[in-house]
Amino acid sequence: MKTRDKILLSSLELFNEQGERNVTTNHIAAYLAISPGNLYYHFRNKSDIIYEIFQEYEKLVDFYLDIPEDRLLTLDDMTFYLESVFDGLWSYRFFHRDLEYLLDRDPRLRSDYREFTNRCLAAISRIFEKLADAGIVEPQPEGLRAAMSLNVWLVITNWMAFLKTAHAAKASACLTIHELKQGIYQVLTLELPYLTPAYREQVMALREKYRPTMPEQKGMLESPAY
Amino acid sequence: MKTRDKILLSSLELFNEQGERNVTTNHIAAYLAISPGNLYYHFRNKSDIIYEIFQEYEKLVDFYLDIPEDRLLTLDDMTFYLESVFDGLWSYRFFHRDLEYLLDRDPRLRSDYREFTNRCLAAISRIFEKLADAGIVEPQPEGLRAAMSLNVWLVITNWMAFLKTAHAAKASACLTIHELKQGIYQVLTLELPYLTPAYREQVMALREKYRPTMPEQKGMLESPAY
DNA sequence: GACTACCTAGAGTATATACTCTAATAATAC
DNA sequence: GTATTATTAGAGTATATACTCTAGGTAGTC
Incomplete structure (x- = not known):
């Protein structure tokens, strides 16, 4: 190489x-x-290295979030989107950790990241729309969809930070992609109230697959409730 | 002084x-x-300064999130909780920005923050429960409430980071507490599907008050949809 | 062999950062 | 007043960090 x-x-x-x-x-x-x-x-400098890595990340997510316009979405599509996005998040997990500092340091990165965010939000919103077309979720007005998409984005991009800060030991080491994907459970929680009766059970079952296994796993305290 | x-x-x-x-x-x-x-x-060192500031923050939020057990909650209570939490977030806004790094550096802080998170999550969940008692939201099973509370927490604690990274200019300067409080709009979006018919209109109206004023305000691109 | 374009080593630098040390000054107690 | 304690100044230090500079190798081509 x-x-x-x-x-x-x-x-x-x-x-x-x-x-x-x-x-x-x-x-x-x-x-x-x-x-x-x-x-x-x-x-030339450290920023340039980071910038190139970001571009790879961007390319990857853009590739994952390509939405077919010639057919209806399926539950499998939705699962694929969620799995892929969390995979991407995992592979470039350093990025969101120091995001603010990195953007302050590199105007190119700030501007690119802003557009990247907007593309992702648009994609999430479009996915909701197409899930409604497919009869998986109830159709919602555009404004609500936008606000919901933003919430989905917030949960996705900050799930890892939550896991790391909720962990008892030092953050870096003991975090697995398996734990990370429990974030899918949280995202599906957001969708829950909007599901159509026809798909409710199926999505609930899918969600169960990502349920945090042990209370301890999540780094939470001994609260048994969770 | x-x-x-x-x-x-x-x-x-x-x-x-x-x-x-x-x-x-x-x-x-x-x-x-x-x-x-x-x-x-x-x-003794920089960590000690940060640790003491955190303790103030902690005390403030704990004070805000004290939940009266001798009466029902009102919509005003809910508004107060939301406003207060975002006020606290604003006053100590540096904290969440470099959270991971800070926790890696100071084990005391990590452990205290973990407990703090758990207290907050418990408080949010308890608020949901009491909002159900008051007939404002539909009662939900404990598991769902826990997952919802976690989503609320994720949106609240990361709303500012989103605003800063979505901003075109350098993050630090141009961010106002007014913009920050648009996060309340996002939190209320989460609650929306769970509202009882009796309160739905009122909460929708409350939510409107926090709606992002201009598309530009949110630092978003020219997407008119938003 | 000689020319060229690319690649690499490694010592070195300017600046920053968290923190220390000593000595002096102010405040308080008796 | 004197002894003691609390506070402050300010020069200084060890370490780290991003980055530079010069000199030299290597590979391919004619």
């Missing part, structure tokens, strides 16, 4: 594991056993 | 305005026109 690609890959790995704030360019170089000079030959 | 208190106050102010990551102990000292030595006479 080209050195340039190795830098991107290792940076992502280290960022995900330790947080962007805790990973310096020197760390990355040391991890790859190359010189700092070499790293800076391939990238 | 005592120097010690001035340090806490100014730190909070600077953290809120610039982010904890961008504010050093030297900055704080310079801002107060005192020496670094003086600052470190009053606080």
